[in-house]
Structures are given as structure tokens and as C-alpha cells.
Amino acid sequence: MARRKIAVVGLGGIGGVAAACLSLSPENDVTVCARRQIDKLTFDHLEESKQIPLKTLTDPSRAEPVDWVILCTKAQDSASAAPWLERLCTPQTTVAVLQNGISHEERVGPHAKGATILPAIVYYNGERFAPDHVRLRHIRGHDLLVPAGLPGDAFAALFEGTPIDVGRSAEFITYQWRKLLVNVIANPITALTRQRLGVFQRPDIQGLSLGVLREAVAVGRAEGAQLRDNEAETILETFLGYPPEAGTSMYFDCLAGRALEIEALNGAVVAAARRHGLPTPLNAAMLTLLTAVSDANAAETKTL
Incomplete structure (x- = not known):
């Protein structure tokens, strides 16, 4: 064989x-x-x-x-x-x-x-x-x-x-969106704050995270994912149990001055929201800010 x-x-x-x-x-x-x-x-x-x-x-x-x-x-x-x-x-x-x-x-x-x-x-x-x-x-x-x-x-x-x-x-799209939900808060927030997962112990960061998650849950449902009414809260609660000293890939990429994966994360939420006419102002803000950081990293890399 x-x-x-x-x-x-x-x-x-x-x-x-x-x-x-x-x-x-x-x-x-x-x-x-x-x-x-x-x-x-x-x-x-x-x-x-x-x-x-x-x-x-x-x-x-x-x-x-x-x-x-x-x-x-x-x-x-x-x-x-x-x-x-x-x-x-x-x-x-x-x-x-x-x-x-x-x-x-x-x-x-x-x-x-x-x-x-x-x-x-x-x-x-x-x-x-x-x-x-x-x-x-x-x-x-x-x-x-x-x-x-x-x-x-x-x-x-x-x-x-x-x-x-x-x-x-057979419910792959639902699991795909659940993984995306974790990534749309974990990666951008640790990258923007230059802090590891311990930053999510802050009540103001938790409030921001829930807003980002609720937007994404609505988009995921429109895309066919079977997401629960309390999906955002469940994701955040699970997330708060992760080790506070752990980092994310975007956090490490940001510190290293590399291009960021933002288009595949919050960018994917924003793009899908446009298809369904749904508002996603918080995800769009994350996309705008991290795109600016990513572009600056890429420009600096070219000059080295």
C-alpha cells in the first residue's frame, strides 16, 4: 500500500x-x-x-x-x-x-x-x-x-x-464560531493593552468583552451557528478561568513587531455582519485599531 x-x-x-x-x-x-x-x-x-x-x-x-x-x-x-x-x-x-x-x-x-x-x-x-x-x-x-x-x-x-x-x-460551524468568540476578545485586548490574560480580571475589560462578544454572537447566529442566549456570558466565564500569566498569539506578535491576524478574527465578524446588515461597532473599532498597529509593524519591519 x-x-x-x-x-x-x-x-x-x-x-x-x-x-x-x-x-x-x-x-x-x-x-x-x-x-x-x-x-x-x-x-x-x-x-x-x-x-x-x-x-x-x-x-x-x-x-x-x-x-x-x-x-x-x-x-x-x-x-x-x-x-x-x-x-x-x-x-x-x-x-x-x-x-x-x-x-x-x-x-x-x-x-x-x-x-x-x-x-x-x-x-x-x-x-x-x-x-x-x-x-x-x-x-x-x-x-x-x-x-x-x-x-x-x-x-x-x-x-x-x-x-x-x-x-x-456535523455542527462544525457552531464550534467554529465558538472558537472565534474566544479569539475576538482574547487576541485584540491583550495586544492593545500589551498585557496577558490577567487583564480580563478588570471589570471594565469584562464589560467591553461582553459587548464585543454579544455583537459576534448575533452575527454567528445569522451565519447559521447554533449559539445559546447566554453564549457571551458563558464564553467570558470560561475565559476567566484561564491562567492569568498566559499570553495570546496576537499579544506575542504585537510585542515582536509582526503583522497581526486581525482580519481573520474581528475582521471576519465585521465582514459577516455587513452581509446581514448587522451593527458591530465594537468589533469594527478593534479591527481599526489593530489594523493600524499591524500596518505600523509591517512598515517598521520593511525599514529594518
Whole structure:
């Protein structure tokens, strides 16, 4: 039986963990597409640490079509992955998109040469200590969630026998919006305040968060998500139980002067709200402020 040809694009925390786990299955032939050559990956999980050999490509022109692409770049970097997707994809390829936000098909599909686009929700924590060293932490429940159906079943099969647990759901859009609800407060507020999750212990920040969440819940319902009447309050209550010293990806990107993922988060809420004629002034304010920060970071990076 031929091994499944898999390309992992992006070797950050999420991509590094995905590449490590996929490489543990003898049925997978994994290639990592990254900026730098990495021949071996240190993979920490629970109390174990393994050295996993990697086959790495750094030049898209050398890539060949594969059965699966696991796209692990940030959402704002999807267009920059286009040279890889154009070489890796055919109409027989499936691209699993492990990114925040919604609208994965619209964001990735134009670059994928007719490949099937499979959105995935990432619940696991992938921490990157160095370019060649990552750690997997399980949060709760499934590590990844995909829509129910044949593509989702085939995706889950890629991870059989590995530490990653893949769930499938016929109510995927609801779970997708619930993950987005967490991100539309966690990321922008920590980035704008330059504070970790402890900032959410402030009553004024909690009030702002509820306003942002209630706008997004109304939009999610209009998009077909089955969200509860007290969804905003439940999300915030759960969120307040997270470690106050924890940061978010946008917080760290902001401190590092990198471009921010705001278009895929509050930007996605605002764009969907326009389709349904719904007001989202707080989400629009978050989008405007973080876009200005992101543009300034990008301009500064170009001058370095």
C-alpha cells in the first residue's frame, strides 16, 4: 500500500506539532515546507521527548504534488503560501487549513488549484521553543475538529496512532464560531493593552468583552451557528478561568513587531455582519485599531 504523501506548510508551534505527530505514523510520507532547512525536530509530549527526522523543502520550485497539504501559516500569511500551494496541489489534493477564523475556502481556495479545502479547528497548544523544538499540550476534548464527512474521516485517519485526537462534527460551524468568540476578545485586548490574560480580571475589560462578544454572537447566529442566549456570558466565564500569566498569539506578535491576524478574527465578524446588515461597532473599532498597529509593524519591519 502506498504511503500518503503529506506536506506541512509552516513550522511554527501548530505546524511543528502537526509535522511531528504525522511523522510518527509509518503510513505517512511527510515533507515540511519551511523558510530554513531543519533535519531533525525535538518533540516534547507529556513526560517524553523524541527526536524526529524531517524531510524539509525551502524552495517551492522543488515541491511536487501531494495527497494532503496541512496549511499551518497564520491566516494573514495565506497569500504568501501561494507558491507552495501552486506546486503541491492538484484537484485530487485536500488542503486541511489549521488557521484561526472562518472563511477558509475563500482565503485559501484561490491558491489551491481546485484542491478540496477542509477547515480545521485547532484546540491543542503547540509551543515553539526554537525552530527545531516544539511541545504539544492537550487542552480539553479533541485536539482538532473537522466537519463530519468523507474528507474529515480521511483527515482523522492521518493521525491514527499518534498523540493527536481528531474529532468530527456535523455542527462544525457552531464550534467554529465558538472558537472565534474566544479569539475576538482574547487576541485584540491583550495586544492593545500589551498585557496577558490577567487583564480580563478588570471589570471594565469584562464589560467591553461582553459587548464585543454579544455583537459576534448575533452575527454567528445569522451565519447559521447554533449559539445559546447566554453564549457571551458563558464564553467570558470560561475565559476567566484561564491562567492569568498566559499570553495570546496576537499579544506575542504585537510585542515582536509582526503583522497581526486581525482580519481573520474581528475582521471576519465585521465582514459577516455587513452581509446581514448587522451593527458591530465594537468589533469594527478593534479591527481599526489593530489594523493600524499591524500596518505600523509591517512598515517598521520593511525599514529594518
